[in-house]
Amino acid sequence: MKNKLFSFRVKKLGKDLAQNDRLIINALKYGISIVLFLLCGSVLILLQGQSPIAALEAIFQGAFGNKMAIGNTLRWTAPCIMTGAAAIVAFKAGVSNLGIAGQVTIGGFLAGLIGAFYELPPLAHITLIIVVAGVAGLLWSVVPAILRLFFNINEFITSLMLNYVANFLTQYLTQQVLAGGLDSWGYVNMEATPTVLSSAVLPDLIHGTSATLAVPIALIVAIAIAFLYKYTIQGYELKQVGENLKFAKVGGVKVVKQFLIIFLLSGFISGMCGGIEVIGTYKKFNTGFADTMGWDGISIARIAELNPIALIFVSFIWAALKAGAMQMERVISVNRLTVQIVQYLFVLFVSVDYEGIYLRAKERRAKKQYRKEMESVA
């Protein structure tokens, strides 16, 4: 008797939460975050003596105003999706891969090398570069994986430190080895590898803009990950490993193998991202080009609540802001860093636990109601 009553009540709670409340919570979450985002942005722009409306207009112009602008937005969307996807794979499975930037750097560096010094027919060249860049990123993530799996060392710190190692290593190789024969004033750019051959350049998606085939590649990656988690046994096991490791282990999932797959997949996607950035956008490897990409990826993945499809949309908006910021700086004298600041403020606002706050408020209201009823009875 009692049990029936109990389960009925709990079920009702679960159902409520699933339909009505979920909607309200999400509306609250994104509503409040966007309002605060606009508010903080306006204040920052007003402080620089400009009109927020004008700034917004400039951003919109810069992001969607013409063909070039749209191309720019799409160009930034690709790396956002890729790093976001790498973060989703890792964080969904409970692996704190903070080394995305390092993996991107290593992938990008090798892409720059193969692109510049190895001749191949165009299609083969591009394919080879993307695969090698991916593998390079993958190998870079092997280090924290081995330390975690064999020595039980948390990947949190090791992957973070490897970012710096990757940065200095590629800097050394670029400056001292590749440019080693030349004096710093005899060489035009100490901070980059030579420009890649034309056979290695990723073709444009929209002609005459900076949007390249990197965009569809990134979209394919995001959709593939969504498919992996929703429809495959592999994805099912990865999800269970991330949510409850012991449960998966007891259930007969090869957890070590799954963990390795998570590390490697995350590293592979990061490396690929470095590759397509280098042959798509920069046409050469610039040292330190990936510095903030890892953090961006993790932030975007979190805003998208680790959902690969939502990731595509969040990345698009993130990229639009990035593209628009340049225009804003050109048109009205507001520093483009302003946009970056409010972007991260948005990350802060979204990370608030709205669900918990909402449920607590709801409970308080219910209790107040009850007390009122009791008083009116008495």
Add this chain to the structure above:
Amino acid sequence: MLKSILELALTASTFAATFRLACPILFGAMGGCFNHTSGCVNIAYEAVMLYSCFFSILGSYLTGSPWVGLLCGIGIGLLISVVFGLMAFVFKANTLIVGIALNSSAWAVTTLLMVIIFNVRGSVYNERIVSFSPIHFKLLEKIPLLDSIFNNNIILVYLSFVMVVAAFVVMYKTPFGLRIRGIGQNAQAAYTAGIDVEKYRWISLLLMGTFTAVSGTFLTLSGISMFSENMTAGRGFLCMCSIAIGKGNPLKILLVALLFAYSQALVLVLGTLSIPTQIISMIPYVAVILVLFFNGLKNFKGTADIEV
């Protein structure tokens, strides 16, 4: 070549640099060890340090006094940790994401402020910015080796080692330390013991903010009087790493911090040789991984496994 490396690695000037460079790591780590022990995942060390770097410069620039710079740094450090605490404790946000957002925006905010206030990009140098001046101990002069290693440092360096003792005493000899350790191990038990868990978490967080900010002040006001974009370059993470490796015990953290400081000192002294600076710059970060590796050797069982 190898001989000259070894010689340089053991000179008094290397040890002097180690002693000096341990200061920023120690301040951040000693302030943060309570935060870590209370069970809070906090990676916002970079943010606190970078903000403090800028505001120390600003304070010193406006008043000409490094002490005001220090206070400004501490003030902003407290403010950042309050933001972190609001997000983490009040709004229950994921602390890792809060840390990432704070770290990433710190670079943008300080750079923007630099552009607005000093109207330069890259780095700020101005003669109105006054650093701490070194303290000279007459007594030490007579002992040659000790003199060259320990003498003529700014007051913060000496204070950082006092901090180690203080942190140790607080952690192991006072109710505060005992309670923080208890909260980290079983917060619910601490709650049933009537301990205001939130309060202790806040205090430990504010300690982290205060002392990591002192580290930031050291970076800018220890002689060079300069601020440059993203100048912390992972030093905050080194604080975090030394706490994690030392498992919150101030004495163990001291050892780890000295090791990191030594590898940073090597970066300075080996730079005079013809070894590429990039390779030397890697040393501290590789050192972190190596220390973790040797620490983890005891876990090695011959096969890959994940303990559950």
Add this chain to the structure above:
Amino acid sequence: MDKPDYILQMKEIRKTFGPLVANDNISLNIERGTVHAIVGENGAGKSTLMNILTDIYKADSGDIILNGKKVVFKNSLDAARHGIGMIYQEFMLYPELSVYDNLILGFEEKKLGVFIDKKACKKKIEQICRDYSFDLPMKTLVKDLPVAILQQVEIVKALYRGADIIIMDEPTSVLTPQGIQGLFRAMRNLVSSGKTIIFISHKLKEVFEIADRITVMKDGKISGEVLPGEVTENQLASMMVGRDVILQANKVEVDFGEPVLSVKNLQVKDKDGVLRVKGVDLDVRRGEIVGLAGVAGSGQQQLVEALFGLRAPETGSAVYFEDTDITRATPRQRRCMGIGYVPQDRLGAGANGQSSIWETAIMGYHVAHGFKSRFLLNFRQIEEFTGRIVDNFAVKCQKTSDKIRSLSGGNIQKVVVGREFLQDNKLLIIEDPTRGIDVGAIEFIWKKIIDLAAGGVSVLLISHELNEVMQLADTIKVVYEGQLYDGGAHGELTEEEIGLIMMGGKSDEK
């Protein structure tokens, strides 16, 4: 006639969690210097009521009257200052701190205003240990101590904090019969020196033995208050559950076949490298239920982990399943051979709390049985298997894509048990299958286990509930200090005799 001396009165206490009413206007009077038992099924609201008393939860409405005065606690510290101490079922201890640090934490004596006064604390503790005859190893880390000692630590902790009323929440569930007698002695000792004890339990026999007065709770309400002499166990049980239930498994006669699982000289170390299973030999025959009884922490956990491949045994150990050497087999290989496992920790290892019902239901099934495609999930097959569990085990749920957490504990357990029982396994390792679920669900699962064995499945049942082992097992073994001792066949030995073995009473004559 003198008025009874009430140390504590609770009036019209009400507490809700969302739509669930955990305490529905409860009133309770506790007399000074007595053991007052509160009995009720799991989920009847006993623990909630006590958490309100210690101010872990705030009551929605109602008053607490202590020593005749109405009190409102500001926080748990305030409750403790008023002399209310609670000993939780899950001990509130800090594993990495010493016993001494555990005792004083939160209530340190100070010197110079800021430092801990070790001497003063020590003196106070020693005084308490002398007065109530406890003997504790002060410097040992808590994680290295057995549960019986931990319970003493908890009691001393409550006394150190100056408790007059000590609440004990299911204190006997982790103890042997002898340990329980020790606890009861300590309780009588405390009561005779003026302390008051609130004893929460669902074990009627113990309640009859120790309590001066019994309050029965059901569905968040008080369903009666009696003196131990007034009622029989059966009457009390029906007050608790609302119907006449005496848990009794109806065993069926089965002819056992050849051994399915045979274990030879099994030795297992725990994760700290301490040898916890010291040479175990064990046979489980076809259709046989072998029950392992024993005090928690005697090595059962490591034994089971080794048997299911979650922990590697030492060299020299051998485990055979139907003549195949499976000593080093992985859980995946074992599942494919037809070994099922119901873990003790329901939401920790049995189910994934964040997942849906079907995701929990197919875990392991997808390994042992697989789907048509090697790579893709087959949702029709998933729905079919999950549906079978729901039907066969009467799981109360709306649809299989609901979150598993939205089910009650008993229903989650049914999903976990059903998953393992419906896979045509040849051997089932079952750990505490009925922990923390209500009587109806216990009866149901017991019946399923007996049916399974009758169908020729071998069962290794590990339970901390001695009664469960005695009711279900054909052959009883007792684990003590990592070794197995004979506990006789079904019904051969009494509870006391087995309890004695659990305490090592027979360790000389193996």
